[in-house]
Amino acid sequence: xxxxxxxxxxxxxxxxxxxxxxxxxxxxxxxxxxxxxxxxxxxxxxxxxxxxxxxxxxxxxxxxxxxxxxxxxxxxxxxxxxxxxxxxxxxxxxxxxxxxxxxxxxxxxxxxxxxxxxxxxxxxxxxxxxxxxxxxxxxxxxxxxxxxxxxxxxxxxxxxxxxxxxxxxxxxxxxxxxxxxxxxxxxxxxxxxxxxxxxxxxxxxxxxxxxxxxxxxxxxxxxxxxxxxxxxxxxxxxxxxxxxxxxxxxxxxxxxxxxxxxxxxxxxxxxxxxxxxxxxxxxxxxxxxxxxxxxxxxxxxxxxxxxxxxxxxxxxxxxxxxxxxxxxxxxxxxxxxxxxxxxxxxxxxxxxxxxxxxxxxxxxxxxxxxxxxxxxxxxxxxxxxxxxxxxxxxxxxxxxxxxxxxx
Amino acid sequence: xxxxxxxxxxxxxxxxxxxxxxxxxxxxxxxxxxxxxxxxxxxxxxxxxxxxxxxxxxxxxxxxxxxxxxxxxxxxxxxxxxxxxxxxxxxxxxxxxxxxxxxxxxxxxxxxxxxxxxxxxxxxxxxxxxxxxxxxxxxxxxxxxxxxxxxxxxxxxxxxxxxxxxxxxxxxxxxxxxxxxxxxxxxxxxxxxxxxxxxxxxxxxxxxxxxxxxxxxxxxxxxxxxxxxxxxxxxxxxxxxxxxxxxxxxxxxxxxxxxxxxxxxxxxxxxxxxxxxxxxxxxxxxxxxxxxxxxxxxxxxxxxxxxxxxxxxxxxxxxxxxxxxxxxxxxxxxxxxxxxxxxxxxxxxxxxxxxxxxxxxxxxxxxxxxxxxxxxxxxxxxxxxxxxxxxxxxxxxxxxxxxxxxxxxxxxxxxxxxxxxxxxxxxxxxxxxxxxxxxxxxxxxxxxxxxxxxxxxxxxxxxxxxxxxxxxx
Numbered sequence: 001x002x003x004x005x006x007x008x009x010x011x012x013x014x015x016x017x018x019x020x021x022x023x024x025x026x027x028x029x030x031x032x033x034x035x036x037x038x039x040x041x042x043x044x045x046x047x048x049x050x051x052x053x054x055x056x057x058x059x060x061x062x063x064x065x066x067x068x069x070x071x072x073x074x075x076x077x078x079x080x081x082x083x084x085x086x087x088x089x090x091x092x093x094x095x096x097x098x099x100x101x102x103x104x105x106x107x108x109x110x111x112x113x114x115x116x117x118x119x120x121x122x123x124x125x126x127x128x129x130x131x132x133x134x135x136x137x138x139x140x141x142x143x144x145x146x147x148x149x150x151x152x153x154x155x156x157x158x159x160x161x162x163x164x165x166x167x168x169x170x171x172x173x174x175x176x177x178x179x180x181x182x183x184x185x186x187x188x189x190x191x192x193x194x195x196x197x198x199x200x201x202x203x204x205x206x207x208x209x210x211x212x213x214x215x216x217x218x219x220x221x222x223x224x225x226x227x228x229x230x231x232x233x234x235x236x237x238x239x240x241x242x243x244x245x246x247x248x249x250x251x252x253x254x255x256x257x258x259x260x261x262x263x264x265x266x267x268x269x270x271x272x273x274x275x276x277x278x279x280x281x282x283x284x285x286x287x288x289x290x291x292x293x294x295x296x297x298x299x300x301x302x303x304x305x306x307x308x309x310x311x312x313x314x315x316x317x318x319x320x321x322x323x324x325x326x327x328x329x330x331x332x333x334x335x336x337x338x339x340x341x342x343x344x345x346x347x348x349x350x351x352x353x354x355x356x357x358x359x360x361x362x363x364x365x366x367x368x369x370x371x372x373x374x375x376x377x378x379x380x381x382x383x384x385x386x387x388x389x390x391x392x393x394x395x396x397x398x399x400x401x402x403x404x405x406x407x
Numbered sequence: 408x409x410x411x412x413x414x415x416x417x418x419x420x421x422x423x424x425x426x427x428x429x430x431x432x433x434x435x436x437x438x439x440x441x442x443x444x445x446x447x448x449x450x451x452x453x454x455x456x457x458x459x460x461x462x463x464x465x466x467x468x469x470x471x472x473x474x475x476x477x478x479x480x481x482x483x484x485x486x487x488x489x490x491x492x493x494x495x496x497x498x499x500x501x502x503x504x505x506x507x508x509x510x511x512x513x514x515x516x517x518x519x520x521x522x523x524x525x526x527x528x529x530x531x532x533x534x535x536x537x538x539x540x541x542x543x544x545x546x547x548x549x550x551x552x553x554x555x556x557x558x559x560x561x562x563x564x565x566x567x568x569x570x571x572x573x574x575x576x577x578x579x580x581x582x583x584x585x586x587x588x589x590x591x592x593x594x595x596x597x598x599x600x601x602x603x604x605x606x607x608x609x610x611x612x613x614x615x616x617x618x619x620x621x622x623x624x625x626x627x628x629x630x631x632x633x634x635x636x637x638x639x640x641x642x643x644x645x646x647x648x649x650x651x652x653x654x655x656x657x658x659x660x661x662x663x664x665x666x667x668x669x670x671x672x673x674x675x676x677x678x679x680x681x682x683x684x685x686x687x688x689x690x691x692x693x694x695x696x697x698x699x700x701x702x703x704x705x706x707x708x709x710x711x712x713x714x715x716x717x718x719x720x721x722x723x724x725x726x727x728x729x730x731x732x733x734x735x736x737x738x739x740x741x742x743x744x745x746x747x748x749x750x751x752x753x754x755x756x757x758x759x760x761x762x763x764x765x766x767x768x769x770x771x772x773x774x775x776x777x778x779x780x781x782x783x784x785x786x787x788x789x790x791x792x793x794x795x796x797x798x799x800x801x802x803x804x805x806x807x808x809x810x811x812x813x814x815x816x817x818x819x820x821x822x823x824x825x826x827x828x829x830x831x832x833x834x835x836x837x838x839x840x841x842x843x844x845x846x847x848x849x850x851x852x853x854x855x856x857x858x859x860x861x862x863x864x865x866x867x868x869x870x871x872x873x874x875x876x877x878x879x880x
Contacts, residue, residue: 058748060748073748087748128845128846128847129845129846129847129848129850129851130819130820130821130846130847130848131846133819133820133848134819137818137819148754149752150752151752155846156821156846
């Protein structure tokens with residue numbers, strides 16, 4: 001009996017995804033663990049591995065097919081000794097059980113792994129000449145249109161019925177005498193679409209307010225230097241301190257470790273810290289779970305590992321799903337201070353600037369200190385000004401007096 | 408009486424039914440065809456094929472008459488109508504036998520008799536008034552075809568007044584012939600009998616001959632028919648047929664109501680087609696009928712579970728190739744619904760892209776919209792024309808009379824329609840049909856290298872002309 005391979009649900013909330021690329025072809029021998037395909041969800045690209053042994057009998061869904069529903073039959077695996085005739089027995093596509101959404105897991109924030117399928121306009125899109133011309137006349141990127149013709153060929157009716165999504169603002173707004181500056185339209189990757197959707201939603205629906213504070217780092221830098229001088233097995237960064245400080249501060253000010261849930265408020269008992277990591281084409285926010293219970297060394301190691309996975313596009317859903325608080329650090333890029341956009345459904349994000357020597361006035365004296373400006377963005381539906389201020393104060397205290405983090 | 412059970416049973420073995428049966432068998436279904444008369448249906452036995460055989464005789468005769476134009480000598484010209492008809496019948500018989508072979512090869516059971524739908528999933532078959540079989544099937548395809556439409560005052564008797572069926576096996580060579588209707592069927596018979604020397608009058612109710620064709624093509628054909636001696640009355644109708652001993656006196660009225668009586672030997676009624684909807688159990692099973700045709704959806708489904716209908720039975724265009732195409736679609740849809748994953752890219756037939764051919768002299772062929780239809784639909788059009796007189800091959804053939812016309816959407820370059828009149832155009836129209844199916848614009852057609860010397864070069868030139876670039880005219 002041929003084995004049917006269905007579109008997997010790679011995350012609890014996944015309903016459909018893009019079959020980005022087959023890593024096997026018909027006739028290939030596979031065994032349990034062989035990577036079959038790259039599946040791109042709105043959050044990440046993941047490899048899908050075989051759980052059975054056999055020969056790929058038939059690939060039902062072609063590379064690059066978008067919006068393949070979870071449970072759709074995507075390929076058929078022939079078991080040993082079976083030939084193509086076994087394909088006939090394959091039943092109609094039946095929906096594989098879709099993982100039930102778990103209430104306790106909040107929807108993941110804007111996160112994704114690098115995406116290999118940004119369709120550049122140079123790629124060949126199978127389309128009819130007429131479809132291409134009409135698309136050009138209507139200013140539609142043919143690559144955006146899904147084809148209903150033979151082998152997914154884009155034909156006239158597809159272009160005619162194409163409803164363009166929000167069009168990118170072309171630099172045409174700056175009128176030049178010759179009209180539009182030349183530009184190239186590149187199809188949005190799923191990760192970019194998700195970023196766009198989630199952050200627009202955040203800025204439009206989440207009432208942000210911002211709290212800023214300067215934090216002196218000299219004690220922290222001294223502690224860090226001491227710690228790092230004691231062993232070559234680890235190298236603690238300032239950011240590791242910040243993660244731990246935030247985790248502890250959330251524990252100390254539990255009213256800030258919350259999420260607005262419509263008619264309920266979620267109070268988290270654990271500090272799961274999402275750390276924004278820039279990757280080509282976007283950013284991802286892997287999570288250090290229970291960071292308040294982890295030491296600096298463990299935080300450091302986990303952060304390094306997650307950042308590497310993120311840059312390699314290897315993040316798994318459990319690596320980025322959830323998170324109760326985010327940190328975005330642009331200090332290493334020389335940014336003095338900035339304000340960040342909250343990652344819904346989280347209620348706060350800390351924007352961290354660079355540490356630098358500044359004159360500091362204490363009483364009537366001017367002295368030099370290493371100072372870092374941070375800015376906390378809060379969802380006012382969940383966190384009021386005073387709570388936010390308490391949280392920021394706690395963070396400041398932990399960072400300025402790092403020994404308190406030992407308590 | 409036997410009881411038989413199949414996966415799919417097709418009622419009617421014409422070009423819709425037998426093709427559906429073969430496709431069903433290919434997909435592994437146990438299949439049967441119920442046919443009351445001859446495999447191949449009207450197309451093969453009483454339509455497309457035997458008329459082409461007759462028209463070929465007429466064409467050869469025409470060439471013989473014009474032998475001198477080619478430097479040839481042909482003396483004592485004449486024809487033997489019986490032999491002309493015999494040849495036509497022989498070809499029909501040969502091809503019908505071919506279908507029987509195809510049925511056998513595909514292991515399709517052929518049940519001879521008249522089938523009637525008893526209920527979804529069950530047909531009764533009778534032969535010579537006796538019930539011979541109960542045939543059960545999960546899916547039933549109704550493909551009983553159509554026949555000539557008649558009106559109370561325009562009724563065929565097979566002797567003096569013919570339908571196409573009688574005209575194919577004439578009991579006499581009429582000296583004077585009236586053809587009522589100038590559609591493809593009427594014009595083809597008019598052309599045939601005119602070539603053999605009959606004095607032919609064609610009466611058309613509408614204001615032009617071949618009314619479904621592009622007006623310009625219609626006008627071109629009319630001019631040519633008249634030059635051949637055909638008498639054509641448009642915007643006129645035959646109001647009465649008065650049968651005499653061996654002649655018919657018909658009354659024809661022009662649009663002003665002015666009537667005249669004319670005597671002819673024979674009359675051919677070619678005023679349209681009506682579906683064979685009677686006695687096949689439609690009313691009993693609440694299958695909807697509208698003006699002589701079954702109402703089926705784009706996939707051929709009648710709305711009654713497991714009962715489908717295709718071809719002429721479901722309405723215009725009444726063309727064998729449309730029926731065959733629907734035959735494949737209806738089966739593949741059934742297979743897909745049953746979960747066959749091999750069936751991909753299945754679409755209902757695009758009725759706007761079914762070519763039509765008329766085998767009169769000169770031949771007429773077209774696909775897509777006429778210029779007027781395109782304009783009526785709101786298209787701004789670019790029209791290209793190329794006359795046969797500008798084509799070397801046409802002149803070499805002695806066939807310098809004809810026209811190729813293209814209609815493009817001015818904005819998108821879509822080939823909205825192509826219309827041709829002249830020698831061999833029925834063999835060329837597929838070029839434009841393929842172009843339309845592939846959705847080429849004028850650009851790809853211009854880039855295509857057409858072989859020289861061929862008539863097809865005119866197809867290229869007619870495209871170029873639409874953009875002011877024709878070379879040879």
